[in-house]
Every structure is written in structure tokens, then in C-alpha cells.
Amino acid sequence: xxxxxxxxxxxxxxxxxxxxxxxxxxxxxxxxxxxxxxxxxxxxxxxxxxxxxxxxxxxxxxxxxxxxxxxxxxxxxxxxxxxxxxxxxxxxxxxxxxxxxxxxxxxxxxxxxxxxxxxxxxxxxxxxxxxxxxxxxxxxxxxxxxxxxxxxxxxxxxxxxxxxxxxxxxxxxxxxxxxxxxxxxxxxxxxxxxxxxxxxxxxxxxxxxxxxxxxxxxxxxxxxxxxxxxxxxxxxxxxxxxxxxxxxxxxxxxxxxxxxxxxxxxxxxxxxxxxxxxxxxxxxxxxxxxxxxxxxxxxxxxxxxxxxxxxxxxxxxxxxxxxxxxxxxxxxxxxxxxxxxxxxxxxxxxxxxxxxxxxxxxxxxxxxxxxxxxxxxxxxxxxxxxxxxxxxxxxxxxxxxxxxxxxxxxxxxxxxxxxxxxxxxxxxxxxxxxxxxxxxxxxxxxxxxxxxxxxxxxxxxxxxxxxxxxxxxxxxxxxxxxxx
Ligand code: DHB
Numbered sequence: 001x002x003x004x005x006x007x008x009x010x011x012x013x014x015x016x017x018x019x020x021x022x023x024x025x026x027x028x029x030x031x032x033x034x035x036x037x038x039x040x041x042x043x044x045x046x047x048x049x050x051x052x053x054x055x056x057x058x059x060x061x062x063x064x065x066x067x068x069x070x071x072x073x074x075x076x077x078x079x080x081x082x083x084x085x086x087x088x089x090x091x092x093x094x095x096x097x098x099x100x101x102x103x104x105x106x107x108x109x110x111x112x113x114x115x116x117x118x119x120x121x122x123x124x125x126x127x128x129x130x131x132x133x134x135x136x137x138x139x140x141x142x143x144x145x146x147x148x149x150x151x152x153x154x155x156x157x158x159x160x161x162x163x164x165x166x167x168x169x170x171x172x173x174x175x176x177x178x179x180x181x182x183x184x185x186x187x188x189x190x191x192x193x194x195x196x197x198x199x200x201x202x203x204x205x206x207x208x209x210x211x212x213x214x215x216x217x218x219x220x221x222x223x224x225x226x227x228x229x230x231x232x233x234x235x236x237x238x239x240x241x242x243x244x245x246x247x248x249x250x251x252x253x254x255x256x257x258x259x260x261x262x263x264x265x266x267x268x269x270x271x272x273x274x275x276x277x278x279x280x281x282x283x284x285x286x287x288x289x290x291x292x293x294x295x296x297x298x299x300x301x302x303x304x305x306x307x308x309x310x311x312x313x314x315x316x317x318x319x320x321x322x323x324x325x326x327x328x329x330x331x332x333x334x335x336x337x338x339x340x341x342x343x344x345x346x347x348x349x350x351x352x353x354x355x356x357x358x359x360x361x362x363x364x365x366x367x368x369x370x371x372x373x374x375x376x377x378x379x380x381x382x383x384x385x386x387x388x389x390x391x392x393x394x395x396x397x398x399x400x401x402x403x404x405x406x407x408x409x410x411x412x413x414x415x416x417x418x419x420x421x422x423x424x425x426x427x428x429x430x431x432x433x434x435x436x437x438x439x440x441x442x443x444x445x446x447x448x449x450x451x452x453x454x455x456x457x458x459x460x461x462x463x464x465x466x467x468x469x470x471x472x473x474x475x476x477x478x479x480x481x482x483x484x
Contacts, residue, residue, distance in 0.1 A: 011064045015053045024055040028167035041117045041125035047074040056163035058210025069106040071130040076172040082127030087172035091483045093123040098186035100256030101378040103137030119469045129173030133160035138378040149380045151411045159211035166214040178218040183468025184257040187226035194221035194423040195414035220425035224468030234364040236438040238279035244359040255374045276363040292447045315350045317460045321432045325462035360435040367393040379404035425482040427457040431464025
């Protein structure tokens with residue numbers, strides 16, 4: 001039961017395609033172990049080779065997750081091109097399947113839940129090589145030890161990147177044009193992968209699993225609703241939702257955005273309200289410490305009540321979002337929190353908008369007093385299933401919880417590494433009605449990246465809940481542009 005998401009095929013030893021008498025063959029061979037597949041994308045037939053269930057490290061801990069699937073347009077074996085690309089120029093689309101910080105098996109292109117071709121199929125039809133890595137997650141166990149706690153997920157993704165870098169000359173596609181994609185926890189680790197390329201902090205962990213000796217930096221990051229900056233996500237959440245005393249919450253088993261959600265309604269207890277007030281008060285100090293600047297170079301700050309230019313910026317993202325919707329012809333007249341003049345959204349009543357969106361999580365939303373969150377579970381270790389990762393919750397723990405290793409908390413947060421990342425291109429989306437984390441969290445990441453001189457495409461699409469891959473036309477336009 002542990003960790004195997006329902007209705008997904010579990011990979012077993014007999015399915016592994018690169019197993020030899022003495023371990024796993026980490027040299028890719030285009031002429032071996034593939035099947036040829038076809039699919040229809042926008043009325044066009046796409047033919048590609050599928051190299052699946054390749055273990056990407058010499059000493060895997062869990063072969064159900066430490067594998068990669070690689071898909072290559074058949075044309076590239078006939079010296080032909082697909083769209084703008086050929087075997088020499090094709091970028092590599094690198095989508096992870098992580099949700100809820102659960103284990104995620106290597107992805108298989110196909111039709112999504114909506115029946116339309118998913119991002120990987122569209123990528124193949126546009127001439128991309130697709131390399132979908134699996135990675136361990138928080139619920140895995142082996143011989144009575146937890147095997148997928150932080151930082152396993154990022155270590156595995158790095159090992160998969162190393163496999164592609166190491167084998168660059170042996171397959172079509174450019175390993176110096178790897179574009180990572182992910183949603184939610186998967187968006188968080190997509191950003192983390194971009195932030196931490198070649199960083200030495202991860203080296204001991206990579207060695208331990210027998211990762212190849214190669215670079216692990218990538219070219220660009222796409223992240224949908226990244227659940228990230230976890231140790232500041234509690235305070236960001238209460239800064240945004242403090243006024244909302246009722247909630248519609250989900251069970252930890254439905255955290256993963258891939259799982260259908262059922263909501264339970266409730267009202268915050270006095271203890272929770274008191275915690276919310278404490279956490280809200282802590283957020284301004286964090287924001288102010290970052291010295292973020294807007295596009296005009298003006299400091300984005302908060303006063304002790306949580307008001308100020310940073311809050312205005314967050315409000316502006318929602319206004320911009322509504323304007324994009326309005327331009328597309330969407331009727332916004334039902335929303336009395338909007339002021340629309342001459343065909344333009346000129347104002348949004350922030351408090352009303354937050355109330356309309358509603359609260360989904362109870363305080364602390366990410367690190368809780370009773371160690372009940374998915375993130376508490378992610379920060380466990382080999383022998384302890386759940387741990388705290390903020391001082392406040394450690395002090396207020398109702399279950400005598402212990403603190404995760406400071407270094408591991410750091411290794412899970414892209415904010416601590418983007419200053420030394422060479423990745424120039426970042427595309428970040430967070431739906432305007434996504435309340436899995438505060439919009440402040442992806443916004444802080446995007447603004448910090450912009451302040452560092454990166455090319456950042458950040459937006460909060462209107463009426464969009466916690467989800468990803470919903471704007472593939474725009475995503476591929478962006479990817480085609482940045483690799484050119
Ligand atoms: C995901 C959602 C969450 O609300 C969370 O805290 C962690 C992960 C997810 O959908 O992946």
C-alpha cells in the first residue's frame with residue numbers, strides 16, 4: 001500500500017529495461033529496448049520511440065520510482081525534422097509527476113483527465129524529446145525505514161538530469177536545453193531543480209544512490225502553483241486568510257492535485273485563531289528582510305499590520321488577472337468586488353476577494369502543531385515519520401514534535417539558492433482562486449528572480465484553481481521562444 005498511488009501501474013524489477021547481471025546499465029542505447037508508438041495530436045499523427053523504465057542510478061533505493069521514461073520523435077532517426085527542431089536541436093521537456101510530495105513514477109504521454117493530449121504528447125508533436133523522471137516521496141518505506149523523505153525528491157530529479165547530461169551524445173535532443181515542468185509540489189521541486197543546479201549540498205545524497213558523475217543544471221523552469229518556500233508558507237497563508245474564520249478543508253490523502261478532492265467545512269477554534277494571529281504578525285518581517293523591488297525599483301514592504309506596497313502588488317496581480325479575463329471576453333459582471341470602468345478592471349476589493357476565495361487550510365497550514373500536514377510528513381527522516389520545520393510550531397507542538405535538520409529544510413527551498421542559479425528563464429503560474437498556498441509565495445519567488453535579473457513570466461490566471469498544464473499553447477510558445 002505504501003506510496004503506490006491508486007490506479008497507477010507499479011513498476012517492478014522485471015519491467016526494468018536496463019538491468020544487467022551486474023547492476024544497471026547507465027549507458028543509453030537508442031537501438032535497444034524501445035517500442036514504437038503513435039498518437040493523434042490536433043488531428044496530426046505523432047510517431048515516437050518509447051524507452052521506458054530505465055533506472056537512472058547505480059544504487060537505487062526504490063526502482064518503482066527511480067526510473068526515467070524517454071520519448072523521441074521517430075523522425076529524428078530518419079534525419080528529418082519535426083516543427084522547428086531536428087535531432088541536434090530538439091529541447092528536452094522534463095515533466096515530473098510529483099503531487100502532494102508523494103512518490104511520483106516516471107510519466108507516460110497520453111490523454112489527460114480532460115481527454116485532451118497531455119503536455120508530453122503535445123511536446124512530442126512539437127518536436128521536443130520528452131524525458132519524464134520518477135522520484136521518491138514522503139510515504140515510501142523499506143525494511144521499517146522511511147526511504148523517500150526530504151531531500152529524496154530533489155536528489156532523484158537531479159540524478160535523472162545527470163543521466164540525460166551523461167548520455168547527451170547518445171540520443172537525439174539537447175541536454176543543455178532541459179526544461180523542467182511540474183505542478184504543485186511538482187512545481188515546487190521544478191523550481192528547486194532550477195535553483196540548485198550543480199550545487200554541492202546535494203553531492204553526498206547523489207553519491208549514496210550512485211548518481212552519474214555529470215552536471216545537474218537545467219536550462220529553464222516551468223512551475224504551476226508551486227508549493228514551495230515551505231518554512232514561510234504558514235505565515236504567508238495567515239497574512240492572506242487571517243480574516244477568514246471558516247474553512248473548506250481537504251484530507252491529507254487528497255493533497256496531491258491529481259486526486260479528486262472532497263471538502264469538509266468547519267470553523268477555526270480559538271486556539272487556531274490565536275495561532276493565525278501570531279503567524280500573520282510574523283510575515284511582514286520576512287517580506288521586509290527580502291528587500292524585494294517592483295518593476296520600477298520601488299521597495300515592496302509591509303507594515304506591522306500587514307499592509308503596504310507588497311500587499312498592493314499582490315492585489316495588482318489579481319487585478320491584472322481579471323483584466324486578462326476581461327480582454328478574452330469573459331463576463332465578470334457577477335463579481336461585485338471588481339470595479340470595471342470603460343472595459344477595464346480598475347480596482348478590486350481585496351478583503352472581499354479573499355473572503356470570496358475562502359480558506360482551505362487551518363493554521364498552521366504547512367507545519368502544524370499536531371504534525372498532521374503533508375509537509376510535516378515530507379520533513380520526516382529515516383526513523384521519524386513527521387517533523388516540524390518552523391520554530392513557532394516546534395514551540396507550540398501538541399505532540400512533542402522534533403525539528404527537521406536545518407540543512408535539509410534549506411535544501412528544499414529554492415529561495416536559498418536562486419542567488420547562485422544560472423537559470424535565466426522562469427515561467428510561474430498560480431491560479432487566482434488557488435488557496436493551497438498564498439499567492440504571496442509564488443509571487444515572492446517570481447519577484448526575487450526578477451530582481452536577480454532573470455527573465456520571469458509570472459501570472460495568476462483568472463478563476464483558476466490548484467492545477468497545472470492548463471495553458472499548453474502559451475507554455476509551448478514560451479518554450480519555443482526561450483530555446484531559440
Ligand atoms: C500539494 C498541495 C498542497 O496543498 C500541499 O500542501 C502540498 C502539495 C500538491 O497538490 O501537490
